Amino acid sequence: GVNSKSSEKTFDDTQESSEKGSEIMQKGSADKKFEDRFVRALAQMASSLHSGMTVEQAIDSVVDCELLHESIRDEFSILSSQMKLGKSISDVFFEFAKETGNKDVYDVATAITIMTAVGGDAGEAIEKLQKNIEDRLMYRKKRESMMTESKIISIFADVMPIIILIGTYVFMPETIQSYFETPVMTISFVSIIAVLLIGSVIVHKMLGNKIDVS
Secondary structure (H helix, E strand, O other), rough: HEEEEHHHHHHHHHHHHHHHHHHHHHHHHHHHHHHHHHHHHHHHHHHHHHOOOOOHHHHHHHHHHHOOOOOHHHHHHHHHHHOOOOHHHHHHHHHHHHHOOOOHHHHHHHHHHHHHHHHHHHHHHHHHHHHHHHHHHHHHHHHHOOOOOOOHHHHHHHHHHHHHHHHHHHHOOHHHHHHHHHHHHHHHHHHHHHHHHHHHHHHHHHHHHHHHOO
């Protein structure tokens, strides 16, 4: 009975951890998609503002732009509807930022608030934010690509020595056996294994430093 309950608890904990991990991965993927779509919407907004449109009109241009993803157009459609009901631009963007929990939306909300309060080129401000966000997204994609490449190299460095040893044992067993005929040869064999392990650790360290520097 006790072992059964303990096993059930362990299974439940494992399942819960798996579900939480899955939720985190799904949220991370959703956040990335939102950021990519939001930065494209900002580019459309900035272009519309530069052409002489007001912020309200620029938001509507995002809603009408068929090149943008439907989900981000829907979000901006809600912003447009709220403004038509009498809410200020600043309020609707800050509410949008609160709902998404996204720092980039907060930055845009702040920029729009400042521009509407003290004046200035809203198009230029939005464009700068859009480029900053775009640069950050590009850096993140580059870093993720480097991490993937590093993992492949690390796996190769870890697996290849094992494959070589197994291959030698299968096709040239006398070579492996010769290393265990005398203490000196055994020490040599252990030394080779140690060098391979140290090499693997060095490769992992170098790749980690490369990513950190980049």
